[in-house]
Amino acid sequence: MVVKLLHEKGLKTEHAYTATFASIGLSVITWYGSLKGEPAGTARADRWGIFVGEWAPAFFALGLALANYERDHAPTTPPPTERTPARE
Known part of the structure; x- marks a missing residue:
């Protein structure tokens, strides 16, 4: 399972x-940079912005998958035991 492997390698939901x-x-930056820096104009800038912008849903889905994995495979710790004060 890819999510398990990524989790074991240290990738967390927050990442x-x-x-x-x-x-x-980065999508906005690439769109603006391409718009100003390339002679191809708006069409190429739009394609660059859309290309990079498509990464966001993939990263978000990966974050959800990692969150579910972390929730389902969280290490269980025993409940804390009550300590009685030591007698002097």
């Missing part, structure tokens, strides 16, 4: 969600 928001920002 995937951070990548989601970063890809949204």
